[in-house]
Amino acid sequence: MKPIDAIPIRPAPASDVAGNAPALLHEIAAALDTLLRTGREYCIDLSALPLSPADRDLLREALGTGEVRVDLDTLGNSHIEETGVPGVWWVCHRSEDGVLLTESLAICRVPEIIPAHPADIAMGLQGLQERMASREPGGH
Amino acid sequence: MSAETNLLDFARGPALEAALIILVFGIFWRLVGVLALPRTRDLSEPRVRHAWLGGVKTIFTRMWPRREFRPRILHWEAVSYIFHIGLAVVILGLVPHILLIRDITGLSWPGLPDGVITFAAGAALISLLALLAHRVTHPVLRQISNFDDYFSWLLVFTPLLTGLMAYYHLGGRYEDLLGLHMLSAELLLAWLPFSKLAHTVFFLFSRGVTGAVYSRRGARI
Amino acid sequence: MGELEETVLDAFRRGGLSRRAFLKFCAATASLLALPPAAATAMAETLARTxxxxxxxxxxxxxxxxxxxxxxxxxxxxxxxxxxxxxxxxxxxxxxxxxxxxxxxxxxxxxxxxxxxxxxxxxxxxxxAGGAYCVAAGQxxxxxxxxxxxxxxxxxxxxxxxxxxxxxxxxxxxxxxxxxxxxxxxxxxxxxxxxxxxxxxxxxxxxxxxxxxxxxxxxxxxxxxxYGNSIHDRCYRRPFYDEGRFAHTFDDEGARNGWCLYELGCKGPVTYNACATLKWNQGTSFPIQSGHGCLGCSEPDFWDKGGFYRPLSAATGHWPRGEVLGAAALGGVVVGAGMAALARSHQKTSAAKTAKEAGSPPPKEDPHER
Known part of the structure; x- marks a missing residue:
């Protein structure tokens, strides 16, 4: 039997044509304009689009790198970073074993997943108050 | 389960088998039936030694109109050629067709890219429409046309149309269109030996016999 | 009854997971379902109440x-x-x-x-047999x-x-x-x-x-x-089909180059499933990407369609081609010859009749005339 490396298999060549990125940039620009005028948020699911490596490079290059980077540690890692275009966020959700669940571009002031929710704040407050109460009377 | 998938299964299964049996049976029946018919003896002195050579020659000379007729029919001859070549390219060049032929006969050859096939099919389809228009508008042609002509036209047109529709997913799900395409083509195969479409096989014999008879009599062919 | 039922979000919380985990879950699922991204928010809102x-x-x-x-x-x-x-x-x-x-x-x-x-x-x-082939706990x-x-x-x-x-x-x-x-x-x-x-x-x-x-x-x-799209329409090998480049066997040049597997019996064109987009095994691959045609396993009767390795355009029936079509040809020859013989004898009798009426011998027929 041949060793596996000796079997001449060539993977199908990856496309090096950036066919979809330019259209995507137009979509982002339109969404930003809407956000500015009406405050309506927008989201583009990158994992559902057929993007070639060249498309991704072009997208990264055009959007650049911004100032904010957020790492969420829940159900595995999530990495959210603002691109060089304020209001455009690159969102990457991964599962606990590191598999990419979904990748998207969120066009908003801040992605919904980041700010604390009133219900959670209330629960946190309740917990904090309970802890404060249990500390005070005993005094130790 | 579903009527739609059953249509394709029926087309690929029993319908195909039946169509092929009728086609082969019909062609041999008609061919042997015609060839074995008695013909009256030509008592005249043969003007040439090998009259059959004239028959072979006629098969080719009849592929193009004589000079006298050209001004009147050359353009329709050209349209007819476009149709026949287009149809031949589609039938013999499309890989799924070759695979079907390979499955039945064991013969195989390389296929053509789909762009070429689409172009040929489009050309065949348009020329077929033009030929139909010609047939119904031309006073003489209309007089000598009967049900056979129009039905045969329909049976050639339908597989071309449904084939293109199936390929481009126009007007239905692929498997339904493919089933319709195969069924219409099977109807064409079964109809072929008993209609004017039998010229696909008979043209060789009719031209050959005509050529041989006239050649024997010393006519210019 | 009467008491508040536990919602999906509550269940998340009870499992020690946060609202953000819940939102992330909804985003991932919406993406999986190919829903517009806005649906993730709607999904989160609904599930929080469901x-x-x-x-x-x-x-x-x-x-x-x-x-x-x-x-x-x-x-x-x-x-x-x-x-x-x-x-x-x-x-x-x-x-x-x-x-x-x-x-x-x-x-x-x-x-x-x-x-x-x-x-x-x-x-x-x-x-x-009254359902007796599958019985559990007497039912x-x-x-x-x-x-x-x-x-x-x-x-x-x-x-x-x-x-x-x-x-x-x-x-x-x-x-x-x-x-x-x-x-x-x-x-x-x-x-x-x-x-x-x-x-x-x-x-x-x-x-x-x-x-x-x-x-x-x-x-x-x-x-x-x-199940909205066929495997074929979403297949990364589709361009090879359009170009007419096919693998003819599983180990030829075409197979190594990753060309279309239509000739090897791929049922992608009539199979509706998400394999080509979602893929299998941590998104690694799907059958066609691994070099094997689609079997059409998400379609009814996929095993009874003539064979996994028979091209889609080929006949499904397993009848002996040569014998059946040979017999059809032979039958055609026999019927054709019979009809011709019938025509000959008919011609002969009608000729004899004409001759009798005209009072002259029937014309001789030359069966060997070319």
């Missing part, structure tokens, strides 16, 4: 590969969430209880959630299914066996197996076909149902979100 559902998973004539597939999905987190945190599941293969205890647990779960539970059925239902599969269906809010047929009859339904179908939709005829059944189905599809359909209700189905009862 009572935690009960899922009853019943297995009949099946091989357990559907369950194997589901428990080996690429994002175990999500599947785990759906079948442990989100829903209370009954599955006799996965649960620890057995025998009387298991039956009692199922009856209790069904009684409590009667009219509200999601019923997942895996496997075909044998109707032959036949068909009776069991009819009863369970009465209390179900939704019925999901998982796998090609449950959806279309599958392997047990294959000719000659000795057990009289039928798909779920043949037993439950008075209401829609969501068919999640595949042998097995893609795990993400199975879970995605459950989440979709919880968030938005009944999904849009195709004419075979399959959710359009996953």
């Amino acid at each position: 009572p935690r559902p009960t899922v009853i998973y019943l297995s009949y004539q099946e091989c357990t590969a559907c369950l194997e597939s589901m428990t080996r999905s690429f994002s175990p987190t999500i599947e785990h969430l759906i079948f442990n945190n989100i829903s209370l599941a009954f599955n006799d293969t996965l649960q620890a209880a057995a025998g009387e205890a298991a039956e009692a647990a199922r009856k209790e779960a069904m009684r409590q959630a009667w009219g509200k539970y999601i019923l997942i059925v895996d496997g075909a239902v044998p109707m032959g 036949s599969a068909v009776d069991d299914l009819r009863h369970a269906a009465q209390g179900a809010a939704a019925i999901i047929a998982v796998g090609t066996c449950a959806a279309f009859g599958g392997i047990p339904y294959a000719a000659p179908n000795p057990t009289g197996a039928v798909p779920v939709s043949e037993v439950i005829r008075d209401r829609p059944v969501i068919n999640v076909s595949g042998c097995p189905p893609i795990p993400e599809v199975m879970t995605g359909v459950v989440v979709y149902y919880l968030s938005f209700g009944m999904p849009a189905l195709d004419h075979q009862g399959r959710p359009l979100a996953f």
Whole structure:
């Protein structure tokens, strides 16, 4: 039997044509304009689009790198970073074993997943108050 | 389960088998039936030694109109050629067709890219429409046309149309269109030996016999 | 009754997970379902209010590969969430209880959630011999299914066996197996076909149902979100098909170059599933990417279509081509010769008749005239 490396298999060549990125940039620009005028948020699911490596490079290059980077540690890692275009966020959700669940571009002031929710704040407050109460009377 | 998938299964299964049996049976029946018919003896002195050579020659000379007729029919001859070549390219060049032929006969050859096939099919389809228009508008042609002509036209047109529709997913799900395409083509195969479409096989014999008879009599062919 | 039911979000919280985990879960699922991203928000809002559902998973004539597939999905987190945190599941293969205890647990779960539970059925239902081919705890599969269906809010047929009859339904179908939709005829059944189905599809359909209700189905009862496109139309090898570049064998130049597998019997053009987009095994690959044509496992009767390696355009029948067509040719020759002979004798008699009337001998006929 041949060793596996000796079997001449060539993977199908990856496309090096950036066919979809330019259209995507137009979509982002339109969404930003809407956000500015009406405050309506927008989201583009990158994992559902057929993007070639060249498309991704072009997208990264055009959007650049911004100032904010957020790492969420829940159900595995999530990495959210603002691109060089304020209001455009690159969102990457991964599962606990590191598999990419979904990748998207969120066009908003801040992605919904980041700010604390009133219900959670209330629960946190309740917990904090309970802890404060249990500390005070005993005094130790 | 579903009527739609059953249509394709029926087309690929029993319908195909039946169509092929009728086609082969019909062609041999008609061919042997015609060839074995008695013909009256030509008592005249043969003007040439090998009259059959004239028959072979006629098969080719009849592929193009004589000079006298050209001004009147050359353009329709050209349209007819476009149709026949287009149809031949589609039938013999499309890989799924070759695979079907390979499955039945064991013969195989390389296929053509789909762009070429689409172009040929489009050309065949348009020329077929033009030929139909010609047939119904031309006073003489209309007089000598009967049900056979129009039905045969329909049976050639339908597989071309449904084939293109199936390929481009126009007007239905692929498997339904493919089933319709195969069924219409099977109807064409079964109809072929008993209609004017039998010229696909008979043209060789009719031209050959005509050529041989006239050649024997010393006519210019 | 009366007390507030636990919602899906509550179940998340009880499992020690935050609202952000919940949002992330919704984003991932919406993406999986190919829903517009805005649907993730809608999904989160709905699920936060939706009572935690009960899922009853019943297995009949099946091989357990559907369950194997589901428990080996690429994002175990999500599947785990759906079948442990989100829903209370009954599955006799996965649960620890057995025998009387298991039956009692199922009856209790069904009684409590009667009219509200999601019923997942895996496997075909044998109707032959009064349903005796598949009996558990003294009850036949068909009776069991009819009863369970009465209390179900939704019925999901998982796998090609449950959806279309599958392997047990294959000719000659000795057990009289039928798909779920043949037993439950008075209401829609969501068919999640595949042998097995893609795990993400199975879970995605459950989440979709919880968030938005009944999904849009195709004419075979399959959710359009996953079964809306043929494998062929989403196949990365499609350009080779268009260019007419095909692999002729599994080890030729074309196969090595990753050309189209149509000639090797790929059923991608008539198979509707999400394999080409979602892929299998942590998104690694799918059959065509691994060099093998699609078998068409998510379509009805996929095993009875002439053969996995026979091209789609070829005949399905296994009749001897040479013999049958040779016999047809021979038959044609015989009939043709017979007709010609008949014509000859007819000609002869009519000629004789004419000659008799005219009083002259019939003209001689030359049978060897060229």
